[in-house]
Amino acid sequence: MTLAEVARRAGVSAATVSRVLSGSPAVKPSMRERVLTVVRQVNYLPNVHAQALAGGRSRTLGMIVSNIENPFFLGVFMALEEHATQQEYEVLVEHTGYRRERLVASIRSMLKRRVEGLAVIVSEMDRGLIEELAAQDVPVVFYDVGRPARNITSIRVRYDRGTQRTAEYLYSLGHRRFGFVGHHAGLGPLEERKRTFTEVMERFGKGVRFATASGMDSPAGGRHAAGDLLSGTLRPTAILCANDHMAVGVLRELHDRGLRVPDDVSVAGFDNIGLAEHLCPSLTTVRIPQRMIGQLAFEALMFGDAAKPRDIVIEPELIVRESSGPAPGTNRRRRID
Amino acid sequence: MTLAEVARRAGVSAATVSRVLSGSPAVKPSMRERVLTVVRQVNYLPNVHAQALAGGRSRTLGMIVSNIENPFFLGVFMALEEHATQQEYEVLVEHTGYRRERLVASIRSMLKRRVEGLAVIVSEMDRGLIEELAAQDVPVVFYDVGRPARNITSIRVRYDRGTQRTAEYLYSLGHRRFGFVGHHAGLGPLEERKRTFTEVMERFGKGVRFATASGMDSPAGGRHAAGDLLSGTLRPTAILCANDHMAVGVLRELHDRGLRVPDDVSVAGFDNIGLAEHLCPSLTTVRIPQRMIGQLAFEALMFGDAAKPRDIVIEPELIVRESSGPAPGTNRRRRID
């Protein structure tokens, strides 16, 4: 069923049908009724491709994330989508699995679909790609692309602060041997989290020892990384994870090895995914406001001024739950509760 | 940048550019090179809307799920998408939150986008909607829509068998007081799971008592439902959950109440989401092969014959893990393991 056919059946012109459907006020109520009756009767659904082509706007936003199985990304997506829906926009998601070639493919795909805005929430973005994308005349917002580039709008989280607070909190509980469970190596922002960890550790000075390990962004990846960490000579009493998604596996690996959390080992995650508070033990973590990021991304895309890009910075917040406690052998009074 | 502009710069006709881009063999290599050079040079990306309109095919599949936050649905989506990508198809997802009006809106949206196939993996589908959708001339595949309709292709899981096996397994471990944690009421297939549970229980006869509770499809929902169950007069020693996603919260609620799993209470989920084996304790559950469902859905959409719809039936399989064990007070030998 096409618009022309609807027009024919209603005995009006295509232009009128189009106007009725787009809610134009310049059409007499009687006409409107006549058209709508036919539309309902034949269950007409306009072809979005024709609409996009003729109208020059797709009413679509795009979002690219690294790992859609990680609830953090899903949280951002849901928030973005919710706002978009209210404005009668749809949002397309693609996920890259942290692979650059898939990111490139996703970007191309979004551009071919003529999205009116693109949120790039990935860790595998590099300078070159950023420049290239920014050169397109589509509003783009980036998340977590390391230090801010001059002419793009980006949302950044102060991972350094989050890591630092977590580390200091654990230090204050008496921990001196730390482990870090990070992502597969090589990706900018993820490497940065590890670097931050290292810096914080080194700032603690001689009394502190630490080690790092990494795996895929999944519970299984966290489990393996934790295994590596625990098989080493350093026996960490506190493990920081690059994200909650991996922390799930870390908890599991500790459990498998008969180590109690938090009595023997404290664990802290990052992101505060919904699951974090439902785990046993519930997860101490750093809150990254997913809904807020989704909303900010949406607003940047829809109402942002490409001419003056924004650099949005988000401060993370430590949330202490059950998975962290005093270092073993320490005075067992809980410092925070 | 448009195809016409590329054609102009390459000194060829639009038809030739189109042929080159679609990989038509009917174009001389020298021409092809000339065109491709320009395409790369100007970084030309065809407009999918124009392609879809002119070509009459969108190279897009649609998938509607009830709850994208539930990893089960995500698993099916990932599999479907993987197969689609291999055939140069894209897949659009929408999620409904189990709300009928959102389902209707999603279907309309997919139809407007002229998807070439639609997988409807939701629980809130009713007879009327099924008929209506089946009447469209788009390949459609349904999942979990209760008893098979005559003229649609659907993928069904024998929930009854899964529930029965789980119940029998727990019964054999000495459990006599059962609880069921289900979804929010009213939705066909979900009600059915509860009904199945009830039937199985009644078949056990007088010695067995049981109760049911329900909540949202989320860990929090499971937690609340478990709370209801445990606050009742029946003190179940075994809890069956409608899905793993909710079971996570059930485990947590038990933990909160100082009940050990499986020593005091056994818990069984449904779906076998990836998380299930990484939880502490790992979750006894019924395996529903998400990847297979995604693949079957894909094949049904792409290669299925609308004229002869298929009724695909999947047998679930019980996976015993740590969350289940002998009823308290029973001989402590583990029956399985």
Next chain:
DNA sequence: GCGCTGGCTGAAAGCGCTTTCAGGATCATC
């Protein structure tokens, strides 16, 4: 040398819509 076939290419129609533009009604105003 002529007619034919086959391989390439371009002109043009059209996919289903939006939007401008012009014109016919309708109405108030003088």
Next chain:
DNA sequence: GATGATCCTGAAAGCGCTTTCAGCCAGCGC
């Protein structure tokens, strides 16, 4: 009753592509 002004409507152009169709040019057999 003429004159605009206002309101509605339809014709038509065009969005960026695909695809048919016709035509051109080689190369071939006779």
